[in-house]
Amino acid sequence: MKRSIFTLVLLLLLTGSIKAQDNLITNIKHRKTLSLNGKWHYIVDPYETGFYDYRYKELKEDNGDAYWNTGIPANKTAKKEHGYNDKYTIEVPGDWNHQKPEFVFYEGTIWYQKTFDYKKQDSGNKYYLYFGAVNYRADVYLNGKKLGMHKGGFTPFNFELPAALLKDTGNFLVVKVDNKRYADEVPTLNTDWWNYGGITRDVELVEVPNTFIRDFMVQLKKPHGGAIPAKQPEVEGWVKLDHQPSSAQTISVSIPELKLTKQFTTTDSIIPLSFKLPGQVRLWSPQAPKLYRVVISAGTDKTEDEIGFRTIEAYGKxxxxxxxxxxxxxxxxxxxxxxxxxxxxxxxxxxxxxxxxxxxxxxxxxxxxxxxxxxxxxxxxxxxxxxxxxxxxxxxxxxxxxxxxxxxxxxxxxxxxxxxxxxxxxxxxxxxxxxxxxxxxxxxxxxxxxxxxxxxxxxxxxxxxxxxxxxxxxxxxxxxxxxxxxxxxxxxxxxxxxxxxxxxxxxxxxxxxxxxxxxxxxxxGAKAGFHADSLSRFSEEFQEWYFKEQVDMxxxxxxxxxxxxxxxxxxxRSPKRNNPVYQEGWNRKGLYDDKGNKKKAFYIMQNYYKQKTKEEVK
CATH class of the missing domain: 3.20.20.80 (Glycosidases)
Structure with missing residues (x-):
């Protein structure tokens, strides 16, 4: 009997042949968190003076000139050439380019700093700093100690905070953000969009039990051969604990609305799930986007999410x-x-x-x-x-x-x-x-x-x-x-x-x-408000003609x-688009303009989609 690809992947995960995301905590929305959004102090550092010495060697952790350390001098004779204060603040989340006129074209390093208090709830708990995204490289420090470095401007990451490092009051958090482009990065040097820099998504301090549910996946089993989901569709998935328990661990999965609870007992850190849903389950679709509350429990930890059940398959054509x-x-x-x-x-x-x-x-x-x-x-x-x-x-x-x-x-x-x-x-x-x-x-x-x-x-x-x-x-x-x-x-x-x-x-x-x-x-492309005959590039009429011909094709x-x-x-916005009349640093291919107005081509596509919707109903 052939095993499904999903089952093989689970087996490989369990045996270590495929390495799952090792440290990313998912489902932050339903965790115990402290938001660190809001005003942060900043220092603009185009020469990265706070990171390298004058020989361009990375500064040692305890170096007082490093910008991850406080800029407050110990006494009046002490030399300090950096500091954080309320004169220079910036909002997080948010790119720096739109917040200060001088930052519109800036690509380089900006240091972010925030002080916060946090009362730990349990001495046995774990603590993480979670970032929704930082563009592009982030070096993160707490109370003078480096937690880690992450590259990638649009994906989340987190670093564990040693409990002894986290203080009840006056925690000094610093993030070095660098959005310079390099040939060996992803994306590379050349893109057709604006390189917005900064801490662009939410920042959270996450508290979890010592053994916690780091990640889980609950999805319908992949169909084969164009099959319509059964009256009792089968769920396959897994739960990943933070580390392998020393004794057997019971994992509970429940969907209260369906009056369904399933339990799985294992000593592994990744627990495969397989069970059938009741016959009254409603499948998720654009016409009926039904979501179910799914609750996962393991020991003292519990998390939940709103999940829709559906299948997707490329079958022949x-x-x-x-x-x-x-x-x-x-x-x-x-x-x-x-x-x-x-x-x-x-x-x-x-x-x-x-x-x-x-x-x-x-x-x-x-x-x-x-x-x-x-x-x-x-x-x-x-x-x-x-x-x-x-x-x-x-x-x-x-x-x-x-x-x-x-x-x-x-x-x-x-x-x-x-x-x-x-x-x-x-x-x-x-x-x-x-x-x-x-x-x-x-x-x-x-x-x-x-x-x-x-x-x-x-x-x-x-x-x-x-x-x-x-x-x-x-x-x-x-x-x-x-x-x-x-x-x-x-x-x-x-x-x-x-x-x-x-x-x-x-x-x-x-x-x-x-x-x-x-x-x-x-x-x-079309500059909104520029009207001419349909042969005139950048006119709304040219864009309208373009989509008329496309729809016929x-x-x-x-x-x-x-x-x-x-x-x-x-x-x-795009630095590649520099026609001084029609573009001015904007890619103008939008069906809406930069003020939210619909261009003439919008209605061509809208009518086409209305017709396709009618055909689907038939």
Whole structure:
């Protein structure tokens, strides 16, 4: 009897052949925490004087000139050339670029400092500092001691606080944040979005018991062969304890609304779960985004989450949600609030972006080109919006570097670990528009394999780049990565990059892979309010014409076409876009402008999606 891929992954996890995310604590929303958001002091340090000495050697931990130590002099003769005070404060979370005019273009190091009090509840408990995201490198210090370093601007991380280091009053927390771009980082030097620096997401102090539930996954068993979920669908998953108990440990999983409780006893630190749901369970879908409260208990620890149960599968040429064909009416979104020219990080920000997508008629969003704030994916769960989530392997990464691959895998790991219980996420993406070569394909294939090891219940894809065919009327999506992805997705800008929109009238698309086909990007730029004839670039009329021709072309797509996510929901900042009249540092391909106004092209896509919705109802 063949074992499922999910079961094999669990066995490998248990035997140590695959290393799970070792230290990330998930489900922070339902933990005991102290928020460290708010005003922090800062020091701008472009020469990294607080980190290196004049010979460019890293300062020793107890060096009084190091900026992780207090700048208060011991006496009047002591020399101190740094300090933190209320004259220089900045809000956390939030990028620094929008908070101070002098920081708009700044790339470099800024030191963040906050003092806080914390009364420990139990001498046997553990304590962690959790960061939703810091762009890009974070070096974290508490009371003069370094807790650790993390790289990756859009994924969460945490460091354990030694209990003896954590004081009841006057804890001195410092974070060195460096957002400089480097060729061997992920993303690399060249991107088409603004490099917002800072502590851009929530900061929490987390308190947990000595043995606690670090992570868990509760999902429906992956279907096979296009099967519709059974009347009593089967759940597979696991619970990961912080460390292996010295004696048998009982894990309890309950779903109160379904009057279901299951117990599992084991001495392992990773406990596989398998049980059937009652017949009255309601599956999650965009039409009915039902979430159930799931409670996990182990010893003195208990956590819970709101989880939707659904299946997703690429079966032949179809994409099946809960065993039924799915057409994705999508849109790409950047994690940015254009009217404030800043990173998105609040609940209100998520409501704005996903609300605009719903106005367009979307049932799906592509969160490009990096993992977005957890508030986005949780809100997508509650609204019933399907999600494509992506790591920033973007354009020309150093595909020949083992170190870069390791960094990409770390970010993939953190993205999946944070969100593997989100019903809305149906696609993990390992990159965008990567140029074809054998080295690149090996690099990307390795990421796809890693993603499937971490989570076999979802699809894995990448946004492929199209090289337009010399043939007059046929473009074939034949990237060799297509043999490894579950969904063949490609970016096309026919009529914007090369030729005019009427080129769509004779163009057809196909792929040699017997898999669902998806347009992950298509779009044209328009300066809102600039009106002219349809041949005038950057006019709203040109963008409107572009989407009219695209929609007509979509009607001729092959039978494996399962949807699209045009580029992009709203105009966003980019240093690459420097037309002094129409761009001025903005990518203008949004269907909304930077003030939240709808452009004429918005209504073309909205009408197309209305028609597709009517077809689905039939």
């Amino acid at each position: 179809k994409l099946l949600l809960n065993g039924k064909p799915l057409f994705m009416r999508g849109i790409c979104i950047h994690g940015e609030i254009p009217q404030d020219v800043r990173r998105a990080y609040t609940q209100q920000d998520a409501a704005q972006l996903l609300g605009q997508a719903r106005q367009l008629g979307c049932n799906m969003v592509r969160l490009a080109h990096y993992p977005h704030d957890e508030k986005m994916t949780r809100m997508a769960d509650s609204l019933g919006i399907l999600v494509w989530s992506e790591i920033p392997v973007y354009w020309t990464i150093n595909f020949g570097s083992a170190e870069v691959l390791s960094k990409a895998k770390a970010q993939l790991n953190e993205m999946i670990t944070r969100d593997h219980n989100r019903a809305s996420i149906i696609i993990w993406s390992v990159g965008n528009e990567t140029p074809i070569s054998a080295t690149r394909t090996d690099f990307m294939h390795s990421l796809i394999t890693k993603a499937k090891q971490l989570d076999s219940t979802r699809l894995v894809s990448a946004a492929l780049e199209v090289n337009y065919s010399a043939l007059k009327d046929q473009n074939i999506v034949d990237d060799p990565l297509g043999q490894f992805v579950d969904l063949v997705a490609f970016n096309e800008y026919l009529g914007w990059y090369g030729g005019l929109p009427d080129k769509c009238r004779t163009t057809n698309w196909s792929t040699p892979y017997n898999k669902p086909l998806f347009i992950s990007e298509t779009g044209a 979509l009607k001729r797509m092959p039978d494996n076409f399962v949807g699209l996510s045009p580029w992009v929901l709203a105009d966003f």
